[in-house]
Amino acid sequence: MDYTKDMRQPDLVIPYQEPPPKGDSVEFQSTLSSTLPMAAIFMRNKYIGWAAVVFSLQSWLGESEDSKKGNSTPGYFAVGMSLMSLLVTYLPLFLPQPGLQQGTATDAPAPLPA
Secondary structure (H helix, E strand, C coil): CCCCCCCCCHHHCCCCCCCCCCCHHHHHHHHHHHHHHHHHHHHCCHHHHHHHHHHHHHHHHCCCHHHHHHCCCCHHHHHHHHHHHHHHHHHHHHCCCCCCCCCCCCCCCCCCCC
8 A cells, every 4th residue: 555645635624523422410419419409308208318418419410610610509408408408308207206205196195184
């Protein structure tokens, strides 16, 4: 083969340009990581609390330099909020509320005081 005859023309070379990132998935994940802890606190649901921890950890570990500049709250704040929501959901396990009896729906009602 004859490599002396190069047909490439340097003036026709097009430099690589990185495509712009899609911002929709990052915004959706950020929204989930900030609203799931609130839902767990209001509903006192442990499963939503654990999902909030997982989503906030994923969004914190997956944030880029551009998303750090665009967000007003840092990623570790969402992790702290989700851990706090998990603490709130497990709080009645350690600090039971006085006056509430744990009964079933088939028990007889409690007697009224005289």
